[in-house]
Amino acid sequence: MRTVNKYVILALTLSSLGSSCMREKLEPVPTTALTDVTAFDTPDRILQQVNGLYASVKSGQYLGGRFIVYNEIRGEEYNNELTNGVTGLQTWNHTLGTNTNEVTNLWNAGYYAxxxxxxxLDGMAAKGTSIVGDELSANYTGEARFIRAMTYFDLLRLYARPYWDGNGSKDGLPLRLTGNKGPGENDLARSSVAEVFAQILADLDYAEQNLPESYSTAFTNVTRAHKNTAIALKTRVLLAMQRYADVVTEANKIVGEDLSAPTGVPHELAADITTVFKPPYTTTESILSMPFTANNLPGVQNALAHYFTPTSFATPAPGNGEYSLIATGLIANTSWSADDDRRKFIFAAPNGKSYLVKYPTGPTQTDNVPVIRYAEVLLNLAEALVRSTNSVNERAVEILNAVRQRSDEGTSFEVGDFASVDALIEAILLERRIELLGEGFRSFDLLRLGQTIPGKANVNPVSPTQSEYIWPIPAGELLNNKLATPNP
Incomplete structure (x- = not known):
């Protein structure tokens, strides 16, 4: 069987990546349960497929854990403790090849989704809309296009040059927009980075227009895309494109004067940061999360707890402690107060090393994986305000204070504290490192700004001109897609 078939699989067999949420009957269609002819015959079958789309992205090889891990460990915050090639060693030390497991598996999981x-989408156009009606069809189609946009964006973050390099003119990804149901449909040249971004934004604009304002329960508001979810992701995408004025425009739709969402799901910062990472994981700060239960796990060596939480944190051991925090890195930064509640996520182990314990459950690792949080949207807005106005922007300082003081009441920033625009941007970027630690943003922030990936331990820095700055295109794709080209 050709390699492409690992990720080119009918949506009808989505449950091969694992069952979806147990709550509210979020269960994808069982493998082989439906045929191409009957998949869109009833409203229930169509809804099962929608739920199955979310199951596809919560694969352990993607948003179930590993995508977040890879984007964390590429940066300078972590030491690799176990030198295990199966759990990201080559990502950590920038020695990836076209056949490396993470390069192949993440690509396959992304294109599967x-x-x-x-x-x-093809099935809804052909039959599904006539079954569920125009309004519900638009909702479901919006969710599918949101998932497609998010996945393309995530793949761009690793496999393609950042947007700033040539204003999006470099090779991006094969832009597949129709369903591939079998071999023989593989050959497709890579679209430019700009072309892929354009499709991402088109999908998100459609999603914003057609998704509901909210769902009936807090759980569904966190686990299925709604209007504010699409807007929030747009702020991240536009930040990557350095379209800062547009980031402000989008963020202002869901960030009111009181720093909460004025319409739709009433997003705001949780009063206590630690509640965001505890059951039931349904605070209004959580915009999108990947849920797991004891009967629906991300898989062996995929969960975030496995990588970051050490064996000594609790009994029974919640994780494997694959990566500790570098003692001289972020946790040593004196601007991060010892009284900050986010320090509660740092565990000083008996071996003298520090570990991130944002994901504390185990050995059955059922922590929800955070994908989009309101705190990130606020920080996206703060940075964009400063860059778009080229000023020590008062509202940006207000947002910086809101995020910091939620966890550290003793620290306060004033406009006069920042001698320059660069000083305020530096403070906002530091706040992102603290607030979003362990959530998969460090590599993204370095690459979108064209910064060198810092060295760590015995690993050398990686400059933006080096080939290691981005991941290689997998060998399987180059073999089976005759029009695909490798990264230089």
Missing amino acids: INSANVF
Whole structure:
């Protein structure tokens, strides 16, 4: 069987990546349960497929854990403790090849999710809309296009040059927009980075227009895309493109004067940061999360707890402690107060090393994986305000204070504290490192700004001109897609 078939699979078999949420009957269609002819015959079958789309992205190889881990450990915050090639060693030390497991597996998982969305969209156009009606069809189609946009964006973050390099003119990804149901449909040249971004934004604009304001329960508001979810992701995408004025425009839709969302799901910062990472994981700060239960796990060596939480944190051991925090790195920064509640996520182990314990459950690792939080949207807005106005922006300082003081009441920033625009931007970027630690943003922030990936331990820095700055295109794609080209 050709390699492409690992990720080009009918949306009808989505449950091969694991069952979806147990609550509210979020269960994808069982493998082989439906045929191409009957998949869109009833409203229940169509809803099962929608739920299955979310199951596809919560694969352990993607948003179930590993995508977040890879984007964390590429940066300078962590030491690799176990030198295990299966759990990201080559990502950590920048020695990836075209056949490395993480390079191949993440690509396959991403394109599986994209193809699942495409097959679903094709089915809705052919039959599904006539079954569920225009309004519900628009909702479901918006969710599928949101998932496709998010996945394309996540793949761009690793496999393609950042947007600033040539204003999006460099090779991006094969832009597949229709369902691939079998071999023989593989050959497709890579679209430019700009072309892929344009499709991402088109999908998110559609999603914003057609997704509901909210769902009936807090759980569903966190686990399915709604209007504010699409807007929030747009702020991240536009930040990557350095379109800062547009980030402000989008963020202002969901960040009111009181720093809460004025419409739709009433997003705001949780009063206590630690509640965001505890059951039931449904604070209004959580915009999108990947839920797991004891009967629905991310898989062996995929969960965030496995990587970051040490064996000594609790009994029974919640994780494997694959990565500790570098003692001289972020946790040693004196601007991060010892009284900050976010320090509660740092555990001083008996071996003298520090570990991130944002994900504390185990050995059955059922922590929800945070994908989008309101705190990130606020910080996206703060940075964009400063860059778009080229000023020590008062509202940006207000937002910086809101995020910091939620966890550290003793620290307060004033406009006069910042001697320059660069000083305020530096403070906002530091706040991102603290607030979003362990959530997969460090590599993204370095690459979108064209900064060198710092060295650590015995690993040398990686400059923006080095080939290691981004991941290689997998060998399987180059073999099976005759029009695909490798990264230089």
